[in-house]
Amino acid sequence: MANLHQQQSFAVLGLGKFGMALTMALLQANQDVLVVDSNEEVINDVAHLVTHAVIADATDEDELRDLDIGSFDHVFVTLGENVEGSIITTMLAKKIGAPDVTTRANNHNHRLVLEKIGADHVVEPEQDMARQLIFRKLHPNIVNYFKLSKHVSLVEVSVKNPHFFNKSLGELDFRKNYDVNIIGIIHNGKLNQVPLAADVINPHDQITLIGSNEAVQKINEILQEEK
Incomplete structure (x- = not known):
């Protein structure tokens, strides 16, 4: 199969509730996304939204190799309650050479197994939601926070620093x-989903931004300075 990916490419393996939510978040961030699921109906429902949608068995090594999964920057394994399948798919993705594999765990023991077999990042939605709730309480300026991968975050944050007021994105x-x-x-x-260079940030605006965890944290601190 032809190489499907571009720089900062994302693959979502499994389109259950969590996988679909993850896909929608990536699309909102204007990212190229490959989605894979064995359910033809699910793939057909999302095919018009994503860069590539493929009906395939994510636990089959040959099919993952055909998709060139090893060359994607970020691979998400989101096979719902299929614990065995998520373990197999994670192992295969790492074996094939995927540099950054994030897998959903259903419980603590599942997490331990995934970490042991080489998952770069493991998420437990309920636990992560609790941590995000505390994070928001401690950082009330952040309206929404989503960790896209081990190194990349997307946040929606209020702008309080007057330095940014009445200036365009180009400036x-x-x-x-x-x-x-x-x-x-x-x-x-x-919401302005496609901001242009001429668009201006006004007092009380909120902006959605994406970047490395370090860059996001730094700009958030700057945006909160009420000089």
Whole structure:
């Protein structure tokens, strides 16, 4: 199969409830996404939204190799309650050479097994939701927070620093100056999903940004400075 990926490419293996939510978050972040599921109906439902949608068995090594899974930057294994399948798929993805594999665990013991076989990052949705709730309580300026991978986060944050007010995205150049990308602006409750360089940040606006964990944390601290 032809190489499907580009720089910062994402593959989601399994389109259960969590896998679908993850896919939607990646699409909102304007990322290229390959989704894989053995259910034809599920694939047909999402095919028009994603970069590539493939009907395949994620526990089959030959099929994963055909998809060139090893060359994707980030692979998410989200096979729902299929514990055995998630373990097999994680092992195969690492064997094939995927550099960053994130797998959903159903419980603590499942997590331990996944970590032992080489998963780069393991998520337990209920536990992670609890941690995110505490995170938001400790950082009330952050409206939404989502960890896309071990190294990349997406956050929706309120802007309090007057330095950013009444300036365009082109002037502020977040990518050059802060190493993050702005993918949305919420002004007066209305979301601008495709902000342009000429769009201006106003007082009380919220912005959605994506970048490395370190870059996101740094710009968040700057945005909160009420000088």
